[in-house]
Amino acid sequence: MKTSNFRTRTTLTAMAFGFAASLAAAQSWPAKPITLIVPFPPGGSSDALARSITTPLSQTLGQPVVVESKPGAGATVGADYVAKAKPDGYTLLMGAVHHTIATSVYKKLPYDFEKSFTPITTVALVPNVLVVNAKSSATDVKSLIALAKAASGKLSYGSNGNGTVQHLIGTQFSSTAGVELLHVPYKGSAPLTTDLLGGQVDMSFDTLTPLVQHIKAGKLRALAVTTAKRSSTLPDVPTLAEAGMTDFNQGTWFGILAPAGTPKEVVAKLNAEMVKIIQSPEFKKRMEEIGAEPVGDSPAQMAAQIKDDTAKYAKLVKDAKVAID
Structure with missing residues (x-):
């Protein structure tokens, strides 16, 4: 019995020291x-x-x-x-x-x-937003879909890489609209936005942050946001659901x-x-x-x-x- 009690006290003491050491480390963190x-x-x-x-x-x-x-x-x-x-x-x-x-x-x-x-x-x-270059003939989602159908798989959309949310929004958009789009993966928003502004890629479903200044400057045209409700930053831009595409709520x-x-x-x-x-x-x-x-x-x-x-x-x-x- 005494041996058992001794082991218990030893274990509790070790746990107490361990907790104290962990607490001390946390209190001194960060040290670099x-x-x-x-x-x-x-x-x-x-x-x-x-x-x-x-x-x-x-x-x-x-x-x-x-x-x-x-x-x-x-x-x-x-x-x-x-x-x-x-x-x-x-x-x-x-x-x-x-x-x-x-x-x-x-x-x-x-x-x-x-x-x-x-x-x-x-x-x-x-929020993610569907944008096209300001020079594009697409002025809304309906005209973009018509353009995509006429282009026969040649209209391209950029994403932040294979398997990113922008990529999946693009596949969902293609399936829902019944169009074929060419996916162009990038390593991130910066190179994608550069090519979008330069006309090397036709559209994107990127996040609003890297695009908002170009939208407000009139260099890019926002057609719809992909979330369930409109963005407070772009209150006049409809949601994809409002544009006739159901089951879209991706941010x-x-x-x-x-x-x-x-x-x-x-x-x-x-x-x-x-x-x-x-x-x-x-x-x-x-x-x-x-x-x-x-x-x-x-x-x-x-x-x-x-x-x-x-x-x-x-x-x-x-x-x-x-x-x-």
Whole structure:
């Protein structure tokens, strides 16, 4: 009996020391710069959102929060990098809905998006918008569909890469409208927008953030948003549903995650500081400027969103027969 009690006391003491050490580490965190990996090239929605939150976060945490771009393979290169990073809170990922799609699109992923990461918070939801070059003869969705039917598979749309939400919106649009479109994958919004402005690609279903300035400048023409309701940034632009295409409610969320195993105290601290920033008047004003809707949820809520979207997009991927080795 005495031996059993001794072992129990020893185990409890060890647990207490372990908890104390973990708490001490969390209280001293961060002790060095933090890197936020953006899995797309600079210039897109993820980059804009990352920089919008890292500047005030650096001031709050007292350490630099550096944005580093690691694009490629539909945002999976950057995700893989973070999944393999040390789970100490110093390497984070600007994740997106694209990662829930990649789970079904890629036959072999070196990580499991639901198991390899610890969600921190969703930063914002950005509506996707169907745009064409201002020189296009398409002035609304109906005339675009007519143009696509006449072009016989030659009308092109760009996306942020194979298996991204823009790609799937394009396949859903093609199927619903009964037209054949040529898909042109890019590594991110910046090169896609450049080609869209230059006329190298006919249209896109990209997020609003990299497009809003060009729409307002009259260089691009917005035909519809892909979400269930209109964007407050473009209130005069109809939804695809209003344009006669049912079952469309696709937007793009962006959120921050850490490698699985990151201390709960560090995750809680990051969530608290980030949500405080996201709910601030300054951040909300910035989101209005770039066409994004601030969120700022809990790790559990973000995890539930990831789980739901993974199942939702698995069906769309299967229906669209999209697969990448």
